[in-house]
Amino acid sequence: MGQSPQGALAGIVAYGAYVPYHRIQRSAIAAGLGQPVGDGSRAVASYDEDTTSMGVEAARGALAAAPPGWTPDGLLFATAAPAYLDKTNATAVHAALQLDTSAMAVDLAASARNGVTALRLASEHGGTRLVVASDLRTGAPASVDEREGGDGAAAFAFGPSDSNDVLARVVGVGAATGEFQDRSRLPGEQTSRLWEERFGEHAYTPLIDAAVADAFKSAGLAADGLDHLIVVGPHSRAVRSAVRRIGASKDVLADDLSSTVGNTGAAHAGLVLADVLDRAGPDEVIALVSVADGVDVLLLRTTEALSQRRPARTVADQVTSARDDLSYTTWLTWRGLLERQPPRRPDPRRPAAPPSLRTVDWKFGFVGSRCTACGTRHMPPNRVCVECRAVDEMEPEPMADATGTIATFTIDRLTYTINPPVVAAVIDFDGGGRFKCELTDVDPTSVAIGDRVELTFRRLYTSQGVHNYFWKARPPRDAVTA
Numbered sequence: 001m002g003q004s005p006q007g008a009l010a011g012i013v014a015y016g017a018y019v020p021y022h023r024i025q026r027s028a029i030a031a032g033l034g035q036p037v038g039d040g041s042r043a044v045a046s047y048d049e050d051t052t053s054m055g056v057e058a059a060r061g062a063l064a065a066a067p068p069g070w071t072p073d074g075l076l077f078a079t080a081a082p083a084y085l086d087k088t089n090a091t092a093v094h095a096a097l098q099l100d101t102s103a104m105a106v107d108l109a110a111s112a113r114n115g116v117t118a119l120r121l122a123s124e125h126g127g128t129r130l131v132v133a134s135d136l137r138t139g140a141p142a143s144v145d146e147r148e149g150g151d152g153a154a155a156f157a158f159g160p161s162d163s164n165d166v167l168a169r170v171v172g173v174g175a176a177t178g179e180f181q182d183r184s185r186l187p188g189e190q191t192s193r194l195w196e197e198r199f200g201e202h203a204y205t206p207l208i209d210a211a212v213a214d215a216f217k218s219a220g221l222a223a224d225g226l227d228h229l230i231v232v233g234p235h236s237r238a239v240r241s242a243v244r245r246i247g248a249s250k251d252v253l254a255d256d257l258s259s260t261v262g263n264t265g266a267a268h269a270g271l272v273l274a275d276v277l278d279r280a281g282p283d284e285v286i287a288l289v290s291v292a293d294g295v296d297v298l299l300l301r302t303t304e305a306l307s308q309r310r311p312a313r314t315v316a317d318q319v320t321s322a323r324d325d326l327s328y329t330t331w332l333t334w335r336g337l338l339e340r341q342p343p344r345r346p347d348p349r350r351p352a353a354p355p356s357l358r359t360v361d362w363k364f365g366f367v368g369s370r371c372t373a374c375g376t377r378h379m380p381p382n383r384v385c386v387e388c389r390a391v392d393e394m395e396p397e398p399m400a401d402a403t404g405t406i407a408t409f410t411i412d413r414l415t416y417t418i419n420p421p422v423v424a425a426v427i428d429f430d431g432g433g434r435f436k437c438e439l440t441d442v443d444p445t446s447v448a449i450g451d452r453v454e455l456t457f458r459r460l461y462t463s464q465g466v467h468n469y470f471w472k473a474r475p476p477r478d479a480v481t482a
Contacts, residue, residue: 009126011166012300013070014157016061017274017315018054018134019261020045021441021477023324024331026147032328037147041324042262045136045151047334047419048440048458051079052089053469055134056096056457058153058267060400061311062130063097066157067165072130074104076122078114080266081136082107083459083467085187092469093132095364096457098398103130112234115154115266116290119298122158123170131156135265137234138335140191148236150262154270167306168277168286172219172299176207182235190336197237204238207295208245215287215297223248227284228276230254232268233291242291260319265292275315282306313477321477323441333418345416350464361396366455366471368433369394377433397433399455400471404429406451411444416461423447427473441474452476 023041030037045054055077075097077090090105099105108114115133122129134153139145161169182200185192216222223229229248233239236258243253254276256263264271269290276286280302288298332338361367362380369381372395376387379399384391409425423439425447439447440458453473460468 009161010123010129010158011161011163011169012156012277013159013163013165013167014062014066014309015167015274015277016058016063016065016155016311017271017318018058018061018153019043019271019315019318019322020049020054020151021322021474022046022326023322024326024328025324028326028328029147033142035142040259042148043150043152043264043322044326044331044334046440046458047417048460048472049136049151050083050459050467051081051134051136051153052083052092052467053457053459054136054151054153055079055093055132055155058134058155059093059097059130059132061313062155062157064401065309065311067159067309070128070157070159070165072099072103072157073127074106074125075099075130075132076106076108076118078108078118078131078133078266079135080110080112080114081138082109090132092364095360096400096469098361098365098367099130111293112265112268113290113293113296116269116288116292116296116298119156119270120170120173120175120296122156123298125158126160127158129158131158131270133267133270135267137263137265138190138337141332141337143191144194144236145192145234148258148263149234150257150264150268152261152264152271153267154274156270165305166303167309168300168302170298171285171301172215172221172297174211174213174215174218174297175294176210176214177294178203178207197235200235201237201241204235204291204295205241205245208238208242208289208291211295211297212242212246212289215299219299221285221299225285226252226287228252228254228280228286229289230256230269230272230276230287231289231291232256232263232272234263234265235291236263238291242289242295246287246289248287257315257319271315274311277302277306278310278314278316280306318477330419340418342418343414343416343420345414348416348461348463348468350466351468363470365398366400368397368399370397375432377429377431379433379435399429399433400457401455402429402431402433403452403454403476404473406447406449406453407434408449409439409447411447425453425473427453438472439474440472
């Protein structure tokens with residue numbers, strides 16, 4: 001049922017998005033399969049990325065753009081491809097963002113619908129919630145999911161609707177649910193099974209009509225009052241049907257990023273909404289229609305504050321700052337669909353729980369220490385200053401947002417990795433501090449001493465069912481061109 005505008009107790013006060021660096025051209029997929037699969041490209045999470053790490057990156061962008069003093073009282077993490085089962089994935093995101101322990105962290109998993117569900121739950125809460133939606137779409141070779149899917153994440157910070165910090169308010173909602181099986185994946189399976197598309201379109205049609213009518217009624221609006229129309233979902237035929245049935249003018253239809261990013265499942269409604277907010281003006285109405293396991297509609301109205309707090313990196317910036325020469329076989333290897341012989345070295349050891357807990361601020365938050373006597377930075381944090389030898393004269397030094405320069409590096413072709421070679425570098429951070437770490441999203445043939453880098457949250461490896469998350473360095477995305 002629809003909800004009156006008065007029921008919308010929270011609004012969006014900041015947002016961020018993350019589109020991975022790598023793309024695979026659909027022509028490369030076609031060459032690997034020996035059959036046509038369409039034009040354009042899709043975003044591909046790197047070998048060291050998953051939905052947790054991508055969610056961290058999107059959330060960092062949202063937090064950087066949040067109003068001064070804004071802190072979340074809860075974190076909602078939505079994904080259809082959780083890195084863990086029987087363990088909350090949101091807690092790793094929570095730790096990497098250094099959120100207060102009083103802020104709850106919960107998962108909304110198993111369905112592409114959960115991304116827009118999290119947005120609605122946060123808007124109805126009335127407090128300060130952080131919504132993070134992240135997905136990694138892997139399809140069986142030659143499947144629709146392989147061809148049309150994509151990887152990415154989006155994050156939204158919510159605050160009281162009457163605040164001057166609100167960028168967009170939810171003014172109307174609608175939803176419709178029905179039980180039908182157009183796609184399914186059993187626990188433990190990597191790819192989904194899909195029914196023929198005509199069936200899905202038939203099942204979605206009455207739900208589209210009901211949800212859209214509910215939303216327009218709750219807001220006192222009609223299709224001709226929209227400035228932006230977003231229609232997304234993993235069922236492309238049902239999405240096209242929804243666009244026709246809504247009846248809005250073609251010039252308000254937003255780019256769904258299908259030709260450049262692909263459909264990012266649970267993250268896609270948020271990702272396209274972020275792209276629209278990057279370009280929208282004040283007092284404009286945005287209709288967000290998600291067609292996934294039912295239909296959800298959010299109607300939002302932007303405010304004057306939108307132009308003041310957009311993220312430093314727009315979705316368009318990330319779409320264009322990419323590397324698009326990924327091979328089909330490399331992509332299959334990264335997704336575990338093609339097993340290759342790794343470097344013949346011992347497999348990495350499983351990360352142990354007790355030391356991970358003791359060093360959680362360092363391991364997940366990249367918090368070092370600073371000597372209060374002489375100002376020296378230490379990474380990892382030390383009790384004894386390496387410069388002045390002061391003991392226990394330290395204060396926490398958050399370093400996740402620091403930038404630096406490559407002082408020296410090596411290319412290691414023997415270390416265990418599914419994506420050889422490993423590029424390891426010594427980083428000199430601006431303001432002091434030196435640290436050795438892996439580089440990611442780099443071409444080993446073009447790395448040079450003096451290159452600028454920033455930090456990114458990644459997965460070092462997975463061993464015996466445990467993911468080893470930590471921080472790596474990468475070239476700033478602003479400096480990369482397609």
